[in-house]
Amino acid sequence: MATVAILGTLDSKAEEHAFVAEQIRGRRHEVVLIDVGTGGEPQIEPDFSRYDVAAATGLDLKPLLDRHDRGECVTAMSEAAPVFLTRLAKGKKIDGVISLGGGGGTAIGTAAMRALPIGFPKLMVSTMASGNIAHYVGAKDIVMIPSIVDVNGLNRISRVVFTRAAGAICGMIEQNVNEGAGKPLVVASMFGNTTTCVNIAREVLEESGYEVLVFHATGSGGQAMESLIESGMVSGVLDVTTTEWADEVVGGTLTAGPDRLDAMTTAHVPAVVAPGCVDMVNFGAPESVPEHFEGRNFYMHNPQVTLMRTNADECARIGQVIAKKANANEAPVVIFNPLKAVSEINAEGKAFYDPEADKALFSAIREHAKIEVIDMDETINSPAFARACAERLLQLMERSD
Numbered sequence: 001m002a003t004v005a006i007l008g009t010l011d012s013k014a015e016e017h018a019f020v021a022e023q024i025r026g027r028r029h030e031v032v033l034i035d036v037g038t039g040g041e042p043q044i045e046p047d048f049s050r051y052d053v054a055a056a057t058g059l060d061l062k063p064l065l066d067r068h069d070r071g072e073c074v075t076a077m078s079e080a081a082p083v084f085l086t087r088l089a090k091g092k093k094i095d096g097v098i099s100l101g102g103g104g105g106t107a108i109g110t111a112a113m114r115a116l117p118i119g120f121p122k123l124m125v126s127t128m129a130s131g132n133i134a135h136y137v138g139a140k141d142i143v144m145i146p147s148i149v150d151v152n153g154l155n156r157i158s159r160v161v162f163t164r165a166a167g168a169i170c171g172m173i174e175q176n177v178n179e180g181a182g183k184p185l186v187v188a189s190m191f192g193n194t195t196t197c198v199n200i201a202r203e204v205l206e207e208s209g210y211e212v213l214v215f216h217a218t219g220s221g222g223q224a225m226e227s228l229i230e231s232g233m234v235s236g237v238l239d240v241t242t243t244e245w246a247d248e249v250v251g252g253t254l255t256a257g258p259d260r261l262d263a264m265t266t267a268h269v270p271a272v273v274a275p276g277c278v279d280m281v282n283f284g285a286p287e288s289v290p291e292h293f294e295g296r297n298f299y300m301h302n303p304q305v306t307l308m309r310t311n312a313d314e315c316a317r318i319g320q321v322i323a324k325k326a327n328a329n330e331a332p333v334v335i336f337n338p339l340k341a342v343s344e345i346n347a348e349g350k351a352f353y354d355p356e357a358d359k360a361l362f363s364a365i366r367e368h369a370k371i372e373v374i375d376m377d378e379t380i381n382s383p384a385f386a387r388a389c390a391e392r393l394l395q396l397m398e399r400s401d
Contacts, residue, residue, distance in 0.1 A: 002095035002173045003030040005088060007081065007112060009105045010035040013151055014043030016100050016162060023166035024098075029173070032094060036081050036108050038065060038073035048084070053077065056084035074104045081108050082115030089116055096121030098169045100151045100162065103128060110136040117231050121172035125165045127151060139223035143168065183211040185234050186393070187225050189241035190214050192301075193343035193381075194276045200386035201238055208394055210235070217241040217277070222256030229263035236271065236397045237264050240336070240380070240389060242322055243277035243343075246310055249317050251290070252281035261325035268331045270396035272389045275335075275361055276380055277343045278318045279352045280307040299351045307345075309352045312360040319364030327370045332396040334372045336389050337362045341379035 004024050008017040010033065021031045035046035036053055038061075054061035057080045064073055088094045097116070099109030106126040113122040114137075122142050129146040137144065145165050149157045186205050190198040202212040215225035222244045228234060244256040264271045280299070283289045283306045289298070297309035310318065326333045339362065341347035346358070366373050374392075378385040 001028055001030060003032055003093065004169055004173065005032050005034055005085065005094040005097040007034040007036060007085065007097055007099045007109055008101065009037035009039070009108070010042035010044055010046055011037035011039040013100055013105065015154060016151055016158065018044050019154055019159070020098060020100065020162050020166045023163055024170060027167070027170040029170060032088070034081075034084070036077045036105075036112075038070065038077060050077070053084045054080045056080050056087065070104070074107055077108045078111040081112035085112040086115045089120060096123075096169050096173045098123045098125070098165065100125045100147070100165075102126070102151055105151070106136060110138075110142055113142045114138045114140045116140070118228060119177070121169055123165060123169045123172070125151070125161060134220065139220065139227040143172075183209060184236075184397075185228075186210045186212045186236040186238055186397075187228060187234050188212055188214050188238040189217045189222065189225060189276070191217050191241045191243055191277045191343070193280070193345060194241045196344075196381035197240055197276070197386040197389075198238070200383055201240070201390035204387055204390035205238070205394065212238075217243050217254070217256075219244055219247070219254040219256050222260050226256070226260060226263040229267050229269055232267055234267065234269055236393050237269055238272055238389060238393055239264070240272070240274040241276035242273065242318075243280060243282075245318050245321055246278045246281050246314070249321065250281045250308075250310060250314050252283060252308070253288075254282040261322070262328075264331065264333070265325070265329040268329070270331045270393065270400045271326070271329060271333045272393040272396065273322060273326050273333060273335045274338060274380065274389065275319065275322055275342050275365065276338075278315065278322075278361065279310055279342050279346045279354070279357070281310060281314075282307060297352065297354075299345060307352075309354060310357060311354075312357045315357045315361035316364040319361045320368045323365045323368035323370075323373075327368075331400055334374060334392050334396065335365055335369055336385065336392075337365060337373065337375045338380040338382075338385050339375055339377050341381075344381060347379050 033046040034048045035042045035050045106128045125145045127147050129144040205212050215221040248255040299307040346352045
């Protein structure tokens with residue numbers, strides 16, 4: 001028997017959450033009702049009140065409620081609920097969480113869920129689930145189920161949706177998970193243009209007894225990798241595809257945000273970093289490229305993806321960011337510069353060959369780095385470069401044990 005946290009606005013959606021609680025109890029699991037409502041009084045008795053939740057961040061909720069500013073209240077609960085739910089999870093008081101909501105309830109519920117580790121069962125039934133849910137899910141494994149109708153009472157549609165959702169969270173909790181042989185984890189960032197490098201490096205690392213998890217550096221992929229690093233599950237980072245910083249600096253579509261490369265510092269994890277694919281900024285179809293980039297060097301990766309070559313000024317800024325992010329990590333970090341090409345299409349004779357931009361990139365890294373920087377007269381996908389990165393990471397991880 002497990003315990004499911006049912007988190008919701010029990011002032012406006014008590015009947016719906018009570019129905020889900022009944023379904024879960026019918027599967028012989030216990031429930032913990034948590035009220036995060038900020039309107040009227042809860043319509044059912046919670047196990048933890050909104051005041052309990054607010055106290056997790058030291059918030060005096062009553063003055064806030066008295067002002068009747070819904071946006072302010074939802075924001076406050078979105079900050080307190082993650083702290084409160086994390087404490088319950090760390091204390092092994094709950095084994096999973098489910099919530100039902102509209103806009104406000106979804107904001108609060110998913111904020112709390114994003115604070116929980118990957119693998120912890122979390123499910124959100126939401127009116128918002130049929131649209132763009134990236135800002136609700138973030139880099140976590142939150143299951144989003146469209147409510148179809150509004151979360152407003154029980155009817156022939158909502159009963160079906162809520163019943164299936166209750167069954168889903170129970171199934172997630174009941175299912176035994178085989179996490180593998182328990183090998184230490186290394187994470188690696190990869191793009192199509194660095195696939196060869198990562199595949200060779202992965203073989204070296206796996207031969208040494210590590211399990212390598214590869215993340216596609218598409219914005220959400222980088223965020224997911226950062227989240228896993230931050231969780232403390234990772235022994236080493238092979239971040240050879242830092243291309244998302246090109247999109248962040250220049251304004252492309254695949255940025256992972258300004259916190260990319262911070263998790264290794266937060267978790268004190270050894271890392272090998274390289275400026276892989278920072279020669280390219282990602283856009284959609286050609287017509288999606290902003291007009292102010294007219295005249296730049298473009299490469300059609302496919303009909304849906306247009307790549308733009310970064311120029312010398314942009315490369316210098318990217319190099320400075322990479323160096324400063326690496327400097328911040330107190331665990332051992334080494335930056336590798338592949339002087340002959342940072343991507344498959346950056347080598348001499350290829351579409352994005354630009355010695356001036358490359359020089360600006362490598363010079364900025366060397367100028368701002370306070371850690372070891374290794375220049376190799378290789379392309380990023382050469383076997384020599386890939387093996388050198390993997391072998392140095394093995395040394396760094398051994399040193400930090």
